[in-house]
Amino acid sequence: MNIYVLVKRTFDTEEKLVVSGGQIQEDGAEFIINPYDEYAIEEAITVRDAHGGEVTVVTIGDEEAEKQLRTALAMGADKAVLINTEDDVEEMDQFTAAYILAEYLKDKEADLILAGNVAIDGGSGQVGPRVADLLDINYVTTITSLEIEGETVKIVRDIEGDAEELETSLPLLVTAQQGLNEPRYPSLPGIMKAKKKPLEELELDDLDIDEEDVEAKTETIEVYLPPKKEAGRILEGEIPSQVSELVSLLRSEAKVI
C-alpha cells in the first residue's frame, strides 16, 4: 500500500509566546511534530505493518523541518520529502499549502493519505480536506479508528463527542483525532536507521509550480496576545460561607447565572 502522511512542524505548546513587530517570535523556541500529525504517522506505520507497502512523510517548510522529518523516520516511516518553500513563498495560507501538497501528490497514486485533523499553531484544520478535494478523492476527518479490509475501509470518527461509524473505500484521505492510537517514541535503533533513510528535498520549480499560483488568499494583518487577566479572588472563611459567597458573586458581580 502506498501511504503518505502530511506533517507540520509546530511550536512546542509548552513555550511561552512572545509577540514583537506583529509576529510570533520563534527564535530559540522548541519545535515539535504537530501532536495530531503524530497520530497520523503512528497509524500509517500500523497500516503498513499490517498490509505492506511504504510510508512517506511529507512536509512544507524550510531546512529546520528536517529534524521533524527525521523523527518521523525514526518512528518507522520509510521515506521523507521536504518541500522547501523558503526562497519562493513569503506568505503562506491553507490554500497555498494544499495546492503545493496536491501538486506533489497528484501523480503518486497514493492509496491512503493521513494528516492531523488540526495543527495546534494555526488551528485551521483545512489543509487535509482541501488536498483531498484537489486530488478528487474522498476524505474523512477526525477519525478515531481505521480498519482496512481489501478495498473497504471501516472508520469511526469523532463528531463532537459522539462516535460515527462509516464505510468508504480507497483511495482516501483521513485526518487523525486524539484516541486513534498511542504514538510510539522513536527507539535508539530507529534513530540510527533514520539517519540513512531517504530524505528528498524539493522546491516549487521541481513541482512545476509558479509562485503566483500559490499566492495566499488570506492575509494576517496583526498578531497579538490576549489582554492579561487580572489575578482572581481566592475566597476565604469556612467552606460553606465561601460557597454562598461564590454563588452570590456569580449572580450579582459576574452575572453569569
Next chain:
Amino acid sequence: MSKKVLVLGETREGALRNVSFEAIAAAKKISGGGEVVAVLLGESVSDFGNELVAYGADRVITVEHPHLKSYTSDGYGQAFMAVVDQEQPEAIVFGHTAVGKDLSPKIASKLQTGLISDVTDIEGEGDDAVFIRPIYSGKAFEKVKLKEDGVVFVTVRPNNIAPLEREERSGDVSSLSVDITNLRTIIKNVVRKSAEGVDLSEAKVIIAGGRGVKSKEGFEPLQELADLLGGAVGASRGACDADYCDYSLQIGQTGKVVTPDLYIAAGISGAIQHMAGMSNSKVIVAINKDPEANIFKVADYGIVGDLFDVIPLLTEEFKKVM
C-alpha cells in the same frame, strides 16, 4: 459594497443549533446591508426555515433529499454547491462545528478562495470586515482578512458572536431540488457518547473535573450541578487518561476548545494544555485542594478546598436561589 451572504443552518437532535443564529448575526455584519440567505440541508428540514428568518435571515433555501439525512461531505458538498451556483454569493458563513469544519475546506477549495476558520469576533462591516481568530490554542489572536476579491468565507466558533434578537418577521422559504449522487461514504451508525441535550462546545455552563475527581463515580456530583444549571460536564486529559470518563469530554489543546459563560474547574491542576481549551471562558471558578495549583492563576474566583465538599454545597446553594 453590500454583499449577499449564504449561511449554513444546522440542526441537532431535531432543533436548530444556536451557532446557526450566531452565524446569521455574523453574516449580517459581513453583508454590510446586503442580503442574508440561510441554507438548510437534510431529509426534512423546511419546518425550520421560519425560525432562521426570526433570527435575521432574509430568506431561506432548503435542499431536501434522502441522501442528506446524515451528513457526508459528498452529499452536503453537492447540495451546498448547487445553492452557491444558483445564488452566486459574495460571502459564506458556517458554524465551526463538526459539519462546518469538515465541509468548509471542500467548498473553499471548489471556489478557490481563502477560508478564515474558527472566528471569534468581527471588526468592521461589509468590505471592511476583519476577522479575529485564536491561534496557538488561544494563547494569541490574529486579525485576518481576504487578500483580494473573492468569496469571503468564514466559520464562527460557537458561543462567541451574539445572535440577533428573535422577532417575528417574514421571509421567503423556498426549496431547491438537487440530484445527490455517488456518495463515497456510507454512514452505518452513530453511537451517542456525549450527554443528552447540552453539547459541550455550545454549553453556557461547564463543570469540569480533573484527576481530583478520583473515579468514574466522582463525576456524579459534577453532573448533578451541571444538570441543575443547564450545563455540561467536561474533563481534563488527566481524568480521561485515568479512565474516569470518556475522551469525548476532554477539554484542552487536544480535545475541545470551549468558551462558556461559566467554567467551574474542580480538582483540575491547570496544565497549560488544559488551559488552552478553556482560558477564554467568560468567568472561571477554580476549586482545588492545592492553593498553589496553576488553575488559580486564570480563575476569577477560587475556593481552596476538597471538591467533594464544595460541589455538593454549591448545588444546594444554587437550588436555594434558582
